[in-house]
Amino acid sequence: MLTGRPKTSLELSAEEEAELRCFSSSRSLPHALVARAKLVLWSAEGKTNTEIASQLKWTKATVGKWRQRFIERRLSGLYDELRPGRPRSVSDEKVALLLRRTLKNKPPAGSHWSVRQAADSNGLSKSTVHRVFRAFAVQPHRSKNFKLSSDPFFIEKVRDVVGLYLNPPDHAIVLSVDEKSQIQALDRTQPVLPMGLGYVEGVTHDYVRHGTTTLFAALDIASGTVLTECKARHRHQEFLAFLKRIDQAVPAGLEVHLIVDNYATHKHANVRLWLAQRPRFHIHYTPTYSSWLNQVERWFGLITQQAIRRGSFRSVKHLIDRIDHFVQHYNRNCRPFAWTATADSILQKLARLCSRISGTAH
The missing domain is CATH 1.10.10 (Arc Repressor Mutant, subunit A)
Known part of the structure; x- marks a missing residue:
């Protein structure tokens, strides 16, 4: 069998191996140097140039070049050679x-x-x-938020909810349900300056509060349509009234699967009793601290961005009218959200985050 030209043997001393492993796990050294250190370690373990090239997404010629450079010059051969032009001022x-x-x-x-x-x-x-x-994509001025769920049944609930998104049951409707509470009817103290050529819309930084409302919403994940209702408060009584409206709106022949979070209102004894008396209703709770798993939260983001945040409202009734107008227009042109994440991909991402937190990620 033809095996090609034999490679020069590559063996490492204990000191070289320790130094290379330090290089390969570094998050502060230049990426090229880290990759070359991994190349040498893998080559010393017996991997072929083809296997190493596949892992690093390099060509076999490049892998062979740096392998030979290390054999000839050892650790110093992994650094870039000086190039023509003004010498670098920063090493x-x-x-x-x-x-x-x-x-x-x-x-x-x-x-x-x-x-x-x-x-x-x-x-x-x-x-x-x-x-x-x-x-090196280092951004010390930025940060991002995260919150790990402490739900003991996190995995089971993720698989349950994601399963409804990716493979909804037959002869049933899946509704993502939640409420957006304490939406303020804010009125600017001076008229809004309209946008023009060369300048943006102008609003005063201060405002007058005219009260609040709570928006209850049920998003049909199959069609994208939204059923909404505004109420003065968000106790279990209001949630129960909204469930009754859902019951009236959904045809009698369909099962109803509700995806809700763990807010106490959704688990009140009266709510549980009402659901128990209606076998076609099936409730699915998202894990704690996992509102991102509820699709209606994305819709709340849309209405906040497009209709509420920059609005100016003379009264709570004016705010509710604007919300209703947005919902009517949205339902005429709605499309379902494209959910693509599988339960396994979510759990893998969580595992990577836990690894970073524990300090074991390389």
């Missing part, structure tokens, strides 16, 4: 030190680094720090 070590300090430490009197603070602390220019941050 790889300085870049690595900047990234390590930014990722591992806090500024002396603050919660996060600014470009100016990082530049002063590391003896670099602001433009250099900005280029390094941009090259």
